[in-house]
Amino acid sequence: MAVEDVKPTRSELLEIKKKIKLSEDGHKLLKKKRDGLILEFFDILNQAKDVRSELDDAYKDANNKIGIAKSVEGTITVNSTAFSLKDYPKIHLQSNNIMGVVVPKIESSSVRKPINQRGYGILGTSSYIDEATDAYETLVENIIQAAEMETTMKRLLAEIEKTKRRVNALEFKVIPELKEARDFIKLRLDEMEREGTFRLKKIKKS
Amino acid sequence: MHLFSKLRRKSGGENLRTSNYSYVTARVRAMKSKLLPADTYSKLLNMGIDEITRTIEELEYKQDIDVLARQYSGADLIEHALNRNLAVTFTKVLNMAEGEPNYLLSKYLKRYDVWSLKTILRGKHYNASPDKIEENIISAGKYSFDFLSDLANKDSYTDVISALENTEYYSILKQYDGTNLSDIENELEKEYYKDLFISVSKLKSKNSRIFAEFVGAEIDIKNLRTLFRLKMSGIEPEEIRKLMIEGGHRVKMKDIESLLPLSFDEFLSAVDKYSYWYNFSDVVSSEMESLIDLETQLLKQNVKFASSISHVYPLSIVPIMDYILNKKIEVDNLRIIIRGKSAGLDKEVIRKQLVI
Incomplete structure (x- = not known):
């Protein structure tokens, strides 16, 4: 808002004072929200680091186990056994609210199954296949957990960024401009008052 | 192939x-x-x-x-x-x-037929392409590659099963309803060993007795492997019983019956009386998390057994x-x-x- 556009009236001054009050209150609240979100983000960041390192370990383990299964049993056996697994893990998406930010809550089912309910026959398979399947079940669970954590982090980061921009806009643009406008109106009003007084004195003299 | x-x-x-x-x-x-x-x-x-x-x-x-x-x-x-x-x-x-x-x-060698039939059924269950199924077939048994390839090219599992109507596998395969593949696979395996055992028992020669011993040793190892896998996963004894194969050489069904209700720790203490124990005692413990070493030891044991008796009966099976x-x-x-x-x-x- 350019100062030149401001009407130097008493009502405008009152209006701007109200806006300043509102902006300062909003600024305080947004700062608190930003700080709260940052705290929440760091809390989740620590959990996400653990989840990510578990995911890395699970990936290495799964790669290792499938490597052993493929070498001992052969890719033909691994491929054939994989044909018998048709069910996909079921994923339920819910939402959680962290300080107004909607983050996903992912719940999974039918990822881990008992050895006799996986779809392949026990008698024609071996522990190599069991252990590779186990490792991949763990990996899928870790991926789902990491997806929840990392999406939450991304949404929190976006919200922190947005809040930071708003705080900065209020702090460095909106409030200073309003204050400048207020000071300008005050100055103009004082001047107008002085002009009025001077005019009255002149009229009295004549 | x-x-x-x-x-x-x-x-x-x-x-x-x-x-x-x-x-x-x-x-x-x-x-x-x-x-x-x-x-x-x-x-x-x-x-x-x-x-x-x-x-x-x-x-x-x-x-x-x-x-x-x-x-x-x-x-x-x-x-x-x-x-x-x-x-x-x-x-x-x-x-x-x-x-x-x-x-x-x-x-x-009919085990390769069973393997190929299982692969074809699995492929149909998964809706895999015939080419993918054919890639995973090993035609080392009675059925030729062309026959198995024809089966792989059938439209659905019902067509595959109909094509096998005149085989010994039909009575098991006809029970497949699209949801019980693992049961059918297990039954096919059990039928293979049952048929093998019955076929060998029909013969009265010395060779058939040696062969029966050989097959019995393989069944022992298969049963022990299944027991270890399922006991470690905490599967109910009733479920395990269904997967046991009759005809073991040293571990008979009555021995298995006594092992079934035991917890994993008790099971480990109970199997140490079998002659196989010394072959894998060093890779087995109640804290074990993997059965891979045990499986390798059991396989080595099987080869060792075959080699040991091959010197005793040089002109035999x-x-x-x-x-x-x-x-x-x-x-x-x-x-x-x-x-x-x-x-x-x-x-x-x-x-x-x-x-x-």
């Missing part, structure tokens, strides 16, 4: 009173001498993938590699060539044998089975090395899986 279909397979329904053990054992002894000596695997372990591939190309597998080279490359080529060679070799041994040895071998087993071990070991290397597994991890 089309070549197997061109090889003539002698059926097992010949005169069982005849046999040519002296001829077949002499041939397989010569073939066994061509198998790789144990120290070759240590040398291969120190080589890179390209060197291993070149070494394997210089062995018995050259022709198989040449045939499949247009279709596959790298570790896939070696694995398919090894499987092809295995099937060709088994068919060759089967064709050498006449009368009783042919009958026994063809019964034993045992040297033939010993060769079949050792050929399979050679193929497995070569695959373990090449696949292990291409998967970036540690040398020691690969070495532990080898059956030497």
Whole structure:
């Protein structure tokens, strides 16, 4: 808002004072929200680091186990056994609210199954296949957990960024401009008052 | 794997009173001498993938590699060539044998038919393309590749099952409703061993008794393996009972019945009275998290058993089975090395899986 556009009236001054009050209150609240979100983000960041390192370990383990299964049993056996697994893990998406930010809550089912309910026959398979399947079940669970954590982090980061921009806009643009406008109106009003007084004195003299 | 279909397979329904053990054992002894000596695997372990591939190309597998080279490359080529060679070799041994040895071998090699049928059913269950299913078929049993390929090209599992109406597998396969694949697979395996055992029991010769002992030892190992896997996963005794195969050599059904209700720890204490125990006691403990070492030990035990009795009965089915087993071990070991290397597994991890 350019100062030149401001009407130097008493009502405008009152209006701007109200806006300043509102902006300062909003600024305080947004700062608190930003700080709260940052705290929440760091809390989740620590959990996400653990989840990510578990995911890395699970990936290495799964790669290792499938490597052993493929070498001992052969890719033909691994491929054939994989044909018998048709069910996909079921994923339920819910939402959680962290300080107004909607983050996903992912719940999974039918990822881990008992050895006799996986779809392949026990008698024609071996522990190599069991252990590779186990490792991949763990990996899928870790991926789902990491997806929840990392999406939450991304949404929190976006919200922190947005809040930071708003705080900065209020702090460095909106409030200073309003204050400048207020000071300008005050100055103009004082001047107008002085002009009025001077005019009255002149009229009295004549 | 089309070549197997061109090889003539002698059926097992010949005169069982005849046999040519002296001829077949002499041939397989010569073939066994061509198998790789144990120290070759240590040398291969120190080589890179390209060197291993070149070494394997210089062995018995050259022709198989040449045939499949247009279709596959790298570790896939070696694995398919090894499987092809295995099937060709088994068919060759089967064709050498006449009368009783042919009958026994063809019964034993039906495991590859069961394997292929399971693969086809799994493929249909998954809606895999016929090409993908055909890639995973090993035609080393009674059924030719063409027959199995026809099955793989059927539209649905019901068509596959209808095509098998006149086979011994139909009574089991017709129970498949699209949801109970694992039960059908288990039943097919059990039927294989039951049929093998009944077929062998029909014969009264000394050879059939030795063969029964050999099959019994394999059933023991299969049952022990299943018990360990399911006990460790905490599966109910009733479920485990359904998966036990009758006809074990040293671990009889009444022994299994006594092992079933035990907890994993109690089960471990109970199995130590069996003669197999000393072979795997060092890899078994109540805190064990993996059964991989145990499986390798059990497999080694099976090979050791076959080798030990093959010297006792030189003109019998045992040297033939010993060769079949050792050929399979050679193929497995070569695959373990090449696949292990291409998967970036540690040398020691690969070495532990080898059956030497």
